[in-house]
Amino acid sequence: MTISRRNLLKTGIAAGTAFSIPSVLRAQTAATEARTVRMSMGGLPTIFDPVVTTSQTTTDHAAAIYDKLFELDSKFMPQPQMVGKWGVSDDKKIFTFELRDGLGWHDGTPVTAADCVASIRRWAQIRPEGQFMMTRVQDISTKDDKTFTVALKEPLGLLPTFLANLLYVMRAKDADKPATEAVTTNIGSGPFKFNEAAARPGASLTYDRNDKYLPRQEPVDGLAGGKIVKVDRVIWENIGDAQTAIAALQAGEIDFYAAPPSDLFPVIEADPNLELQVLYKYGQDFFARINCLQKPFDNVKARQAMLHLIDQEAFLQVLSTDPKYTNTVTSWFGSGNLVSNDENTRWFKKGADPEKAKQLFKEAGYAGEKVVILQPTDWTEGSNTSQLLADALRKIGINSELAPSDWAGLVARRENKGPVEDGGWSIFITSDTDFARGEALTTSHLAMNGEKAWYGWPQSDEYEALRAKWPDVETVDERKALARKMQAIAWDYVPEFLLGQFTAPIARRKTLTGLIGMPDIIPMWNMGKA
Numbered sequence: 001m002t003i004s005r006r007n008l009l010k011t012g013i014a015a016g017t018a019f020s021i022p023s024v025l026r027a028q029t030a031a032t033e034a035r036t037v038r039m040s041m042g043g044l045p046t047i048f049d050p051v052v053t054t055s056q057t058t059t060d061h062a063a064a065i066y067d068k069l070f071e072l073d074s075k076f077m078p079q080p081q082m083v084g085k086w087g088v089s090d091d092k093k094i095f096t097f098e099l100r101d102g103l104g105w106h107d108g109t110p111v112t113a114a115d116c117v118a119s120i121r122r123w124a125q126i127r128p129e130g131q132f133m134m135t136r137v138q139d140i141s142t143k144d145d146k147t148f149t150v151a152l153k154e155p156l157g158l159l160p161t162f163l164a165n166l167l168y169v170m171r172a173k174d175a176d177k178p179a180t181e182a183v184t185t186n187i188g189s190g191p192f193k194f195n196e197a198a199a200r201p202g203a204s205l206t207y208d209r210n211d212k213y214l215p216r217q218e219p220v221d222g223l224a225g226g227k228i229v230k231v232d233r234v235i236w237e238n239i240g241d242a243q244t245a246i247a248a249l250q251a252g253e254i255d256f257y258a259a260p261p262s263d264l265f266p267v268i269e270a271d272p273n274l275e276l277q278v279l280y281k282y283g284q285d286f287f288a289r290i291n292c293l294q295k296p297f298d299n300v301k302a303r304q305a306m307l308h309l310i311d312q313e314a315f316l317q318v319l320s321t322d323p324k325y326t327n328t329v330t331s332w333f334g335s336g337n338l339v340s341n342d343e344n345t346r347w348f349k350k351g352a353d354p355e356k357a358k359q360l361f362k363e364a365g366y367a368g369e370k371v372v373i374l375q376p377t378d379w380t381e382g383s384n385t386s387q388l389l390a391d392a393l394r395k396i397g398i399n400s401e402l403a404p405s406d407w408a409g410l411v412a413r414r415e416n417k418g419p420v421e422d423g424g425w426s427i428f429i430t431s432d433t434d435f436a437r438g439e440a441l442t443t444s445h446l447a448m449n450g451e452k453a454w455y456g457w458p459q460s461d462e463y464e465a466l467r468a469k470w471p472d473v474e475t476v477d478e479r480k481a482l483a484r485k486m487q488a489i490a491w492d493y494v495p496e497f498l499l500g501q502f503t504a505p506i507a508r509r510k511t512l513t514g515l516i517g518m519p520d521i522i523p524m525w526n527m528g529k530a
Helices: 004-018 023-034 056-065 113-126 128-134 159-163 242-250 262-270 300-309 312-319 354-363 380-395 407-413 461-467 476-493
Strands: 036-040 070-072 078-080 083-088 094-099 137-144 147-152 192-194 204-209 233-237 274-277 284-290 371-376 400-405 427-433 496-502 506-509
Touching: 023 036, 036 242, 056 192, 056 204, 070 159, 078 083, 078 159, 094 113, 113 128, 113 137, 113 147, 128 159, 242 262, 242 506, 262 274, 284 300, 284 380, 300 354, 300 476, 300 496, 312 380, 312 496, 371 380, 371 407, 380 400, 380 427, 400 407, 461 476
Parallel strands: 036 233, 371 400, 371 427
Antiparallel strands: 070 078, 083 094, 094 147, 137 147, 192 204, 204 233, 274 506, 284 427, 284 496
16 A cells, blocks of 8 residues: 555656656546545455355455355345246245356356356355255255256255355356365456456455446345446555554545544544445444363353453443444344344343452363453454453453454464464454344354354354254244244353444545445445546
């Protein structure tokens, strides 16, 4: 990233030669820049495979270059995307999907049903809804080059919804790789092409409009409908320092900043060229994930202690100085979903109860083991809340230690299941949309299936037996009753604990328009630049 002072120097150096450039070329250069959007996304992905990691930057990258069989509309209902026609047999056990015309890979080859089958099988090894789906799948097979079927042992009405959740279709020769081995080719069939030649590792990534992409004819509706690209190029700039990012936004050097810290909101609001915009109306629920395999948190009482230790209002003050963007949250299923409830939430107390937390650590047999908190230094909210958490633990006599790194380093280290002495970890802080917390089968961290679970690897057979009933309940009241039973178990087991809800706005220049507001993804299609 080049900041305004350097740009000024570059302008002065270039001034003497500017008039030697032909006027037509200068006009073309200006026009290209006018159709280029520069974005600071809160870091750059180091893993580009959305199966291997659920990191936000990776899924945003995947949404740009890959396409999906189904997408969720603004009412969170699945709508066909790559699929042209589909149907289900009378006994509800055989789904048939036919691809729409005009789908092609960035390397010029056509998308086939075999690509879709391979992608589904690989995705299903990792994603919780995919794992559940495969317990009911009898076979997934191609019928011809454009048609494939999913044969079930028993009905699964939520199948199209499952296929709309982070299932990015890859070429079969990529998707044939083990789900634990990252795909690195970055060749998709989506509305943008990844520009390998322009990539500057650690500094910026470049995406070019895919001229051969054929969008659907329906109007955009959430993530569904026509994915129409209105700019020629999008560049992600890696700007680790928040003040530098805001300065670049003010200078017009970037158009979009995904994660402005709350203490800089007044600066943004005072600039007539900038605007804060809430894209995810459900907000982000911040939570801390616990490593359930290693001491001291292999003992359930140590995990329960964390519920009593956390003063959410104190954490929310770190997340935002403006209370209109924050809220406490106690339900395992978030605060804004149909299944949100108050079952087993007696642990929540204004100001928390550190003495109770200290008592539970004692009952757990805590003997001074080091608690390592992974601290993402390039994510302001994550870094600050990590420091507050470490301090809260020290105050009750827990040997807590911060392990600072950028987010990419955190993503790599959280894979380690070993003890902290061998490079493992105890806790890391992250966030997810409140909407996602209401989706028990499609949200990775709501599973408790041991080795197959998300980082922290919690295991509760009782909870999993209830979660398996989720797609088959027929009424809202039945689902609410099931959610209460699941929540009772979750807050006894405690694989993670909540820090509060933050409806974080993005910052953009007012010349950038058409941003789509949906959970989990920042789409790059539909946006335009005046």
